Amino acid sequence: MTGRLWTARVAALVLLLLLLLAVVRLPWAGDLGIHAATVERLRHSLFDPGNPLVDADTPSPYYSPWTVLLGCVAKATGFSVFVVLRLGALVGLGVLVTGVWRYVRVLSARPAAPPLALLSLVLLWGTAQFSWSGFLGLHSLVLTVAYPSVFALGLAFHLWAWLSRAQGWGARLGCGVLWAVILLVHQFSGVVASLGALAVVCSARTGWRAPGRLAVGLALGTVVLWVWPYYDFFALLGAGDGMNAVHRSLYRDLPGRYWLVLVGVAALGVRWWRDRRDVLVLFFVLGAVVFAAGGLSGHWSWGRVLPAALIPAQLAVALEVVEAGRRAVRAGWACVLGAALAVGAWAQAGTLGHVVDRGLLPGVVEAKYREPWTGYQWITPWVGYGDVVMARKFPSRQIPAYGPYTVAPGYPDFFLRDEGERVAAARTYFSEGAAGGVRRAIVREYTVRWVVDRGDGLRGSEGLRAVTRGPDGQILYEVVG
Structure with a gap:
């Protein structure tokens, strides 16, 4: 023995x-992104953090005794x-x-x-x-x-x-x-x-x-x-x-x-x-x-x-x-x-x-190893805390971890009543041949300041200015008009 x-x-x-x-x-x-975003919101507002993913004042089951404690640690230490x-x-x-x-x-x-x-x-x-x-x-x-x-x-x-x-x-x-x-x-x-x-x-x-x-x-x-x-x-x-x-x-x-x-x-x-x-x-x-x-x-x-x-x-x-x-x-x-x-x-x-x-x-x-995801820290020199970013579903699962919001949540959200409208708005914005007026209306409705997309599909679009390139051909655009 x-x-x-x-x-x-x-x-x-x-x-x-x-x-x-x-x-x-x-x-x-x-789900690392949603947990990071949750702690980030609690660091900035411990008692009224709002939705962790989108700019909305809703509750969230991610605000648990554990994440609240981690939010207190983040606020107290500055880590x-x-x-x-x-x-x-x-x-x-x-x-x-x-x-x-x-x-x-x-x-x-x-x-x-x-x-x-x-x-x-x-x-x-x-x-x-x-x-x-x-x-x-x-x-x-x-x-x-x-x-x-x-x-x-x-x-x-x-x-x-x-x-x-x-x-x-x-x-x-x-x-x-x-x-x-x-x-x-x-x-x-x-x-x-x-x-x-x-x-x-x-x-x-x-x-x-x-x-x-x-x-x-x-x-x-x-x-x-x-x-x-x-x-x-x-x-x-x-x-x-x-x-x-x-x-x-x-x-x-x-x-x-x-x-x-x-x-x-x-x-x-x-x-x-x-x-x-x-x-x-x-x-x-x-x-x-x-x-x-x-x-x-x-x-x-x-x-x-x-x-x-x-x-x-x-x-x-x-x-x-x-x-x-x-x-x-x-x-x-x-x-x-x-x-x-x-x-x-x-x-x-x-x-x-x-x-x-x-x-x-x-x-x-x-051969058994699978590469982890690439983060979005490359956008942080330009995108500030609380800025709203228009992005597709997969980037929307990561971007809020660094402080910004996205238009549509990257995860299902039971408490977000307009989730369907937000998902539809993001889908419409990135749809091929979407009219400039439609995109501008979406930008105004959700106060979008930045857009992240892969490839050059949005290059030359009215009201967007390319700021920097990230991994896998992604581009960060600033909304300028």
Whole structure:
């Protein structure tokens, strides 16, 4: 066991070092722009930040307790938003690791269990590249380490550990507050946390001997959700249909993305055979049922609950390696898990390109690497904070990170009532052969000062002056008429 323990610890430390290097590099991808923009708005106006993406006075679910704290740090220190996001990533990663450690120690006293659990959570996925916030695969974590979802999932593990041992009134009330904070920080991870907490309660050997404490804790958490001043949490309950299109892909290529998790499902079967009320089995069933219901009903946004099925399976196989009765059985589980982790690590080896120079990678690893996005810092010498930029959808996902607004948001926005009109205006502006008068009307309506576009399609247009060129043939135009 000593050799296995040290092997697991060394492998887990190497994995954590890779993630720390990712924090330093902070690859530009996915939703980094909206989180950077959120912190930037809070830095400038902590109590009335407005919409993070467009020049509109609307609430936003991105203004959570976590981003408000980061906004306070940005305001107090004067650090750039990307430095603050790196600091937040370090804290979020620390909360995640300590949360996993605490919860696994609730499930097993074996010292090898926590590092094996960390390795399984990060590497035991599939062989198809996949990244999404709220999913703990290495490929996802490297790209989303600065996202609120990582912090929220870390808090979720702490919640499950705390709830598993909570006895008095204070502990139950604290669990209720923590539950609410997780939901405010990242709503989808909050659902995962809720299912895990339900599994903990349902598996408790003491039964429902303290329903009053649980009910009061739940009520206190609900009050916290209700009084949060930056957005109406309960209004989001009606936002699911508007999020379905973007989440449809979560139900595609399931075998390629997750087939290694079947090892964990087998381990859950063993745990169920030993204990029909096993907490990880209940957690898995809850997550799988909700995920399947989303697929069958066409509520694709319910796919974000999938970690509620993946996490217990990944933990289960790690625990079997150290908890299975006979030494031969434990050795068998160790061999199976070791092989699966090796396959998973190789499948996600392309993430090394985010922390080392691409030229240093072997050719077979380099082929797995995907370049991160190019930022828009090249426009900042001219475009000031709060200026409105006309841009297509993809640039609109990044430009607000540097302080400007865009006409149309780069992400779906439930609270922005004129989102459809803004998207239509941007589409009309960039449409081929759009009349000069139509473009001028759009510029006036949204007080556009700058235009960003790729290629020379707008060159020579009335009222625009080319200022500078950026990567990939992009041009920054100033509105002059």
